Amino acid sequence: MISAATQRLLSFLSDIDSYPHHPPQVTLVQTHASWVFIAPPYAYKIKKPVNLGFLDFSTLELRHADCERELALNRRLAEDIYLGLKPICESDGCLHFGSDGVIVEWAVKMREMDPRYFLKQLMQTQAVGIPEMDRIVDKLHRFYATQPPLPQSAVTTANEHLRQGTEDNFKTTRQFVGQSLSQHALDAITLYTRECFRRQSTLLESRLHDGWIRDCHGDLHLDHIHLSPEAVHIYDCIEFNTDFRCIDVACDIAFLAMDLDFNDRPDLARHIVERFAQLLHDSGMKSLMDFYKCYRACVRGKVESLHANAETVAEAEKQSSLQLARRYFQLAVQYAVAGSRPRVFVFMGKVASGKSALAETLSQETGWAILSSDRFRKTLAGTPLNHRGSTAERAALYAPEMTQKTYDLLFEQSLTFLRKGHSVILDATFSKLAHRIALKNLVASEGCDIRWIEAHASESVVCERLKERDQDEAVVSDARLEDYKRLSADYEPPLELLPSEQICILTDGKIDQVFAALLRELVVR
Numbered sequence: 001m002i003s004a005a006t007q008r009l010l011s012f013l014s015d016i017d018s019y020p021h022h023p024p025q026v027t028l029v030q031t032h033a034s035w036v037f038i039a040p041p042y043a044y045k046i047k048k049p050v051n052l053g054f055l056d057f058s059t060l061e062l063r064h065a066d067c068e069r070e071l072a073l074n075r076r077l078a079e080d081i082y083l084g085l086k087p088i089c090e091s092d093g094c095l096h097f098g099s100d101g102v103i104v105e106w107a108v109k110m111r112e113m114d115p116r117y118f119l120k121q122l123m124q125t126q127a128v129g130i131p132e133m134d135r136i137v138d139k140l141h142r143f144y145a146t147q148p149p150l151p152q153s154a155v156t157t158a159n160e161h162l163r164q165g166t167e168d169n170f171k172t173t174r175q176f177v178g179q180s181l182s183q184h185a186l187d188a189i190t191l192y193t194r195e196c197f198r199r200q201s202t203l204l205e206s207r208l209h210d211g212w213i214r215d216c217h218g219d220l221h222l223d224h225i226h227l228s229p230e231a232v233h234i235y236d237c238i239e240f241n242t243d244f245r246c247i248d249v250a251c252d253i254a255f256l257a258m259d260l261d262f263n264d265r266p267d268l269a270r271h272i273v274e275r276f277a278q279l280l281h282d283s284g285m286k287s288l289m290d291f292y293k294c295y296r297a298c299v300r301g302k303v304e305s306l307h308a309n310a311e312t313v314a315e316a317e318k319q320s321s322l323q324l325a326r327r328y329f330q331l332a333v334q335y336a337v338a339g340s341r342p343r344v345f346v347f348m349g350k351v352a353s354g355k356s357a358l359a360e361t362l363s364q365e366t367g368w369a370i371l372s373s374d375r376f377r378k379t380l381a382g383t384p385l386n387h388r389g390s391t392a393e394r395a396a397l398y399a400p401e402m403t404q405k406t407y408d409l410l411f412e413q414s415l416t417f418l419r420k421g422h423s424v425i426l427d428a429t430f431s432k433l434a435h436r437i438a439l440k441n442l443v444a445s446e447g448c449d450i451r452w453i454e455a456h457a458s459e460s461v462v463c464e465r466l467k468e469r470d471q472d473e474a475v476v477s478d479a480r481l482e483d484y485k486r487l488s489a490d491y492e493p494p495l496e497l498l499p500s501e502q503i504c505i506l507t508d509g510k511i512d513q514v515f516a517a518l519l520r521e522l523v524v525r
Helices: 003-013 062-073 117-124 132-145 151-156 158-176 183-199 201-209 249-260 266-280 285-308 317-338 354-366 372-379 391-397 402-418 435-443 459-467 480-490 510-525
Strands: 027-030 032-041 042-047 084-093 094-097 104-113 213-217 226-227 233-234 245-250 341-351 369-373 424-427 451-458 503-504
Touching: 003 027, 003 032, 003 042, 003 084, 003 094, 003 104, 027 132, 042 062, 062 084, 062 104, 062 158, 117 226, 132 226, 132 233, 132 249, 151 158, 158 183, 158 201, 158 245, 158 285, 183 201, 183 317, 183 354, 183 510, 201 285, 213 249, 233 249, 245 249, 249 266, 249 285, 249 317, 285 317, 317 354, 317 372, 317 510, 341 435, 354 369, 354 424, 354 451, 354 510, 369 372, 369 402, 372 402, 372 424, 372 451, 402 424, 402 435, 435 451, 503 510
Parallel strands: 341 424, 341 451, 369 424, 451 503
Antiparallel strands: 027 032, 032 042, 042 104, 084 094, 084 104, 213 245, 226 233
């Protein structure tokens, strides 16, 4: 519950008459850790009296010290935005700005920035391309290059602090399972992160000795970049936790790259990573980028989840934050399963092998689109998805000519996703060698690769599933028990696939357990 003193402070700061400059209105914006009162032409930021573990603002003294750090650190990249600290005092039973009376709170006074030019807003309202991103890269490059060397003690412990930070994320995130992410997602992100620490231990260690640990920004996402025609301002760095800010430069850059991916601009994400690696002469950055981006997506998912559970947040804002959190966690799973490069995930196998259920679950966990041959086939034929026609109608629907049209459309739509930088899931039997070879050649021509997942089930389980289809009106596939032997005989096993290309999975068990095993296999490969 909010205390009476806090409610009184919020009421005071929401009143236009509380401000010496008499703004026309006051607008409240809040995060999980702060309240920001926009009182044009200024903004006043107040720390919430909370202890979240990774930050502690529980006393006035702690909040004051943090305000001072925020002012000093943010003037590095937004000097003319951060104007100073303002005490809020009480005297004669009234609150007021100024130094007379007992100080009850501290505010960071900032210059209000034109809302049209926040990078996230710019990306929604007008074209943002390489020239705009290069302005940001150039400013950050100068910033990184001028940061003084860190004490050796801070450098040698940076990786251990990173490891502990990831584990703390997982611990905090457990409370949100079933709300903003699934247990599958948390398990995948956790496994991937620990595997990266193991596999990349030599490179991570070299980062410490090669000078890549700097005093960075720490929270470099789109909302914290203001790109006006006159200047670039990068504000609201991490001031409350030195371990979160004194990090690998590549980890700082990964936050921005991840948020560009999140906002559907993987092309710009790739550009800035290439540009930074070139400007900084950093040969190891790209090898760590997926690892760092997964970490950053998980952080944003955690932060949005915390915000959704804050006491003073309105219901609509809570739901919006939950939706954002779910998308960030989906992105983290994407990095864990596929990295940053677009891939095609083919779920193939005989009829009723369980491939569609696995494809649907992977789509839910990642947000990737599914392209289904059953749906495409019926759409091309002008047949309702849930209609099972006569023997003659089914013969026409599954004739070789219609099958070829179906796979042609499947391939065409796959290319649309790949060319936008997105992975895609294909749900089809791929029973013919010719179709598999055609897809491999097509995807290779785009510089991408395929992960083939072949689902298998015992004959008794397949027969039971086919019987159940007669009772399920939502089933799109026309295949039934009487078709089983014929369709199985037509299936050409994918003997041409290398073990490194293919995952074979038995689906006789419960879908939850089968998918968990598949996800582990996708992550560790």
